[in-house]
Amino acid sequence: MKQIMTIETYNQLKAIGDPLRAEMMMYLCEGPYTGQQLSETLDIPRGKIHYHLKELEKNNIIEIVKKEEKNGIVQKFYRSVANGFTISEELLPFHEVDQTTRQIIYSMIDRAKKRVQTAPKEAFEKKNNSENPEDWGYMSTAMEIEASEAQFKQWTNKYFALMDELEKMGEETEEEKNIYYFFNLGFQVQEFAFKKREKKDS
Template sequence: MAGIYIIKDLDQLKALSDPFRVRLMFKLIERPYTGQQLSEIFELSRARIHYHLKELEKLGLAEIVKTEEKNGIIQKFYQSVATGFYPHSSLFPHTKEISDMKQYLMLEMMEQTTSKLLSAPSEALEDVDSSEDPSEWNMMASSWEIQASEDTFKWYIKEQFKLMEELDRRAEAEEASSKKRYFVSNYGFRVEEPVFERVKDKDQ
């Protein structure tokens, strides 16, 4: 499975501008599934699921990664071709489809994060001490509102990706016995109205 897949085809873009297909793709990003398994997860008919899977396969967004025989029937396991998707600059005139795709992808990421948080073990959210130093905490959660130029925000995105790559590199070098599994998700996007209201101290 690739990292980021660059979408260059309008039909691919339209496929990922559909909220259900985005939900389906996120399942296929997690692990391989059969049509039967997905029909049970989404509580939809196998025929409808197979239709969407065939369309995603035809568009090159999903692929069959393995087959298994069960009771004389060949089961096909589908998986996403990448862990993330981003439109090519040639598709930028299609602003509505791009906006819809990005919105649905981010909404599904938030849903995935919510699901992981609700199923996290209680000790994952317990602090071993009451340190006020964030570097001593065993989890992170924060929301920020920053006024900055677009160039500065793009610099931040680049640095954030570099930091995640460094985290992955350092983790790869660690002993397996010392490792714990962490789920990390990040969001950042432009808003029109202020999110937080700051009341200045009366003495200022």
């Protein structure tokens, strides 16, 4: 499974930009689902789910990862071909790119909210009210920074390398492990929402 897949055709962009498909993709990026499972999870008729699965599969955004026979019926398990998606610069002139990206992000935010609601109690506990982040069971940051586009891109590469390192660490250790959900979002804005901190005189 790829870490990132580039959306390279207009048809792929249309396929992944549909609001329902974007919501389905949040689940299919996490693991394999049948059409029936997605239908029950999203409370949407199975026929409608299967139609959208076929559109995503036709555009090589998802794939069948396994098949199981149950009561004489072959169940197909679908999964995203990548953990995340980016859009080719060649598609940028299309005005739909902006709305498609926003729709994907909206779905990601909704999915993250559901994960917060269903997380175990200990996920958000602080040990002894410690101010040391190492003693917290979670990470939470909201901040605004100034950087050039080149600096932002350089930092983004470091971030993804760090996430790859974290994923490999979990595979290598034999210690008891917890499951951690990460949702990160960074984007350009027009102005500061937080009051800008004044730099201290050196």
